[in-house]
Amino acid sequence: MYKVEDIHDLSKRLCKTVGLPYSPVAIRVYENDTELPSNVMRPYQDKGIHYGYCQAVSLVKTKGATIALSKEDHWCWKPLMAFGLVDVERNTDVYKIILRNCGIACPDRADYFFQNKFPMMSRNDNRIIVMGPLDKVEFIPDVILAYCDSSIQIRDMIAGIKRRTGKLVESEFDYMDSCVFSFMPTHFERKFHVTFPDPGETGRACCGENEVILSIPIENLEMLVEECEAKKRHAQGRTLKQDGTIKPDFPRPQFYNELFEKWGLMTGEVSWTEEQRGYKI
Structure with missing residues (x-):
């Protein structure tokens, strides 16, 4: 440690x-x-x-x-x-106040939430x-x-x-x-x-x-x-820049083109390669 x-x-x-x-x-x-x-x-x-x-x-x-x-x-x-x-014992006056104020309208659901979802230490x-x-x-x-x-x-x-x-x-x-x-x-x-x-x-x-x-x-x-x-x-070699405009047909990573080609779809300009990513998976 x-x-x-x-x-x-x-x-x-x-x-x-x-x-x-x-x-x-x-x-x-x-x-x-x-x-x-x-x-x-x-x-x-x-x-x-x-x-x-x-x-x-x-x-x-x-x-x-x-x-x-x-x-x-x-x-x-x-x-x-x-x-x-x-x-916080059940069926006490304290418990009734708790259930009224835990953000749940139905008393039965409030009780279920408090008993099953509210984490407490001993x-x-x-x-x-x-x-x-x-x-x-x-x-x-x-x-x-x-x-x-x-x-x-x-x-x-x-x-x-x-x-x-x-x-x-x-x-x-x-x-x-x-x-x-x-x-x-x-x-x-x-x-x-x-x-x-x-x-x-x-x-x-x-x-x-x-x-x-x-x-x-x-x-x-x-x-x-x-x-x-x-x-x-x-990320230093493959940053995405936001300039406030929506551009169609934007440059994409090379593997996008590889996938699109195998799927029979159009390819386009490459923004970065897997080698430029800096690590391999």
Whole structure:
């Protein structure tokens, strides 16, 4: 596994290669406070204030803060449930309030969703979520959140994932609870995941309305960086330029012509060859 110095280097390389607007956010869950990094800020204990989970993420992104959220620090309800910090037993008054406010009109369907689709950790009142900027972090994270402000950034990372693993990035999308779904599927299933920031994150945490989150398992960070760097190198000789016009019969890669010829269709001008692509499949 990585050393923190390796993680700092990989973070900087990923930001430079993909063009990320912020250092990715590193997140690790501690079961108690006996091993917390020395540089963490604990909102209620240190300042007598509370943050929403998404607000803490934003402070990490934009200010480079390292923040530890224990049960007493939270000011939003979903992370308390997802991280196992409160009781959510079925057929209680608490549960009735939850079902009324999970965005599903039918009570039975709301119950099914919460029981089968809402990921939660086991109960532990002492659990603490620590988050910090990946390029300066003093701990080994479990999950990394890369916030993209361009579809091209997340597209390029997904391309690297597919090329190395042969798999597509699969995600289920909700309009709310980005705090939960940007972390839990990757934490539990060790897979990449795409999440849209929810209304609370854009409304309370200053998250840009065009931002999208790619969640990265820590064990796949180096692979992702290497593939993104390779893609950038290979693309230099075959760039596509957008000039605001739609042009028919545009120049195409040579293999297009090879396929079209075999299919009995017309060929045309070549833009690049497979040798110019820079790698062989």
